[in-house]
Amino acid sequence: MGTYEFGSGFLPPSTSHGTFGIRTAYYSTDNLMIGDGSPSNNDFSLDVLSVGVAYIYMTDKRFLGARYGFGGVAPFFDMNASLDVNANGTTVFEDDTNVFAQADLQLLPVMLEWQPSPGMGITAQFQVQAPTGDYDEDRLVNPGLNHWAFSPIVGISYITSGGFELSTLSQVDINTRNHATDYRNGIEYRNEFALGQHFGPWTAGLGGYYYNQFTDDESPNLADGDGNRAKVWAAGPALSYVEPGKPAFWVHAYKEFGAENRTEGYNLALRIAYSF
Numbered sequence: 073m074g075t076y077e078f079g080s081g082f083l084p085p086s087t088s089h090g091t092f093g094i095r096t097a098y099y100s101t102d103n104l105m106i107g108d109g110s111p112s113n114n115d116f117s118l119d120v121l122s123v124g125v126a127y128i129y130m131t132d133k134r135f136l137g138a139r140y141g142f143g144g145v146a147p148f149f150d151m152n153a154s155l156d157v158n159a160n161g162t163t164v165f166e167d168d169t170n171v172f173a174q175a176d177l178q179l180l181p182v183m184l185e186w187q188p189s190p191g192m193g194i195t196a197q198f199q200v201q202a203p204t205g206d207y208d209e210d211r212l213v214n215p216g217l218n219h220w221a222f223s224p225i226v227g228i229s230y231i232t233s234g235g236f237e238l239s240t241l242s243q244v245d246i247n248t249r250n251h252a253t254d255y256r257n258g259i260e261y262r263n264e265f266a267l268g269q270h271f272g273p274w275t276a277g278l279g280g281y282y283y284n285q286f287t288d289d290e291s292p293n294l295a296d297g298d299g300n301r302a303k304v305w306a307a308g309p310a311l312s313y314v315e316p317g318k319p320a321f322w323v324h325a326y327k328e329f330g331a332e333n334r335t336e337g338y339n340l341a342l343r344i345a346y347s348f
Contacts, residue, residue: 074339077266077279077310077324080241081193083130083141083185084347085316090129093345095145095294097122101337107300109332115156118213118335122175123148126345129182138184138196147175149205149215167303173206175215176276191231199223199243209252220248235270237277249290258287258299266310279310279324285333302334319346 074097084091097120104116146198154168183197190305201223205216207322227241241264250258261284268277326339 073262073281073283074264074306074324074326074341075343076227076239076241076264077322078226078237078239078268078275078277078312079229079314079322080127080239080246080264080266081195083139083183083186083195084128084345085346086132086139086141087174089348090127090143091345091347093128093156093343095122095124095341097339097341099337099339101335102129103331103336105334105336107329109330113158115154115158117152117154118337119152121150123273128180130183130185135184138186141183141185143180143183145178145180145310147178147205147215149173149175151213151215153213155212167212169212171206171211171213171215173215174204176205176217176221177202178259191233193227195225195227195241196224197227201227201245217247217250218252219250222279223244225241231270235269237266237268237275239266240264254292256290258285258289258301260302268310268312273313273315273318275312275314277305277306277308277310280305280307280326282306292332300333302332303334303346304328304331304334321345 099120102117104112106112115180124145124147126145128141128143133140150172152170156163157165179200180197184196186194201221203216203218207214207216207218223243225243225246229239231237241273243262245255245260262281264281266279268275282305285301306326306328308326312322314320322343324341
């Protein structure tokens with residue numbers, strides 16, 4: 073989460089060779105929250121440095137009145153995690169992991185952009201996340217998820233005549249079963265948002281995301297009603313620079329809060345893109 077902030081209703085320009093981008097992000101947490109939003113009794117830490125290489129090719133062709141394109145993202149994760157499970161003041165389980173490897177490939181066979189009025193953009197995308205990442209069922213954390221995910225995505229940006237921008241992007245993730253563990257994650261919803269003011273090519277303001285798991289996880293080891301539904305909010309400052317003919321960049325620093333059944337930490341990210 074935390075990929076988009078400003079400009080989520082717009083896609084890159086149509087150029088001869090497409091748009092290349094790099095996104096690097098750092099996520100850090102020492103907090104593992106349980107279902108009621110309180111910290112667990114376990115000692116936990118997770119640090120993830122991710123680097124994703126993206127390519128998007130937007131054409132001049134039209135489909136349903138929208139400009140059509142396609143793309144993909146190849147991510148790599150450097151993950152450090154440790155977990156000590158405590159019971160009655162005694163450590164009953166401990167594990168740690170340090171892994172750097174390829175994560176799951178994200179394919180975007182359909183990317184559509186409409187601009188119905190000046191200052192307004194609407195995007196619709198369909199993403200397929202393939203289980204190509206490094207995975208070991210006995211490892212504490214993994215770059216790969218070992219299952220497919222299918223995600224419809226809709227983004228909207230509106231910029232007033234005075235340069236104030238409101239952007240929002242919603243994504244639904246439909247997950248298949250991880251056959252190594254016989255576990256299936258529930259349907260997940262995420263919304264990424266930003267509000268900011270334009271100053272020439274610069275935009276500064278507030279960004280963040282909201283994540284909520286709609287349905288229960290499924291596993292033979294889970295009792296009915298114990299579906300580990302997760303939830304979290306995040307918010308913080310965001311800044312972008314976009315000017316035609318020059319490299320564009322977006323940067324943000326978010327603090328998570330209100331987490332349930334998942335971690336709660338910090339998310340720092342930088343995206344850089346250039347259209348050739």
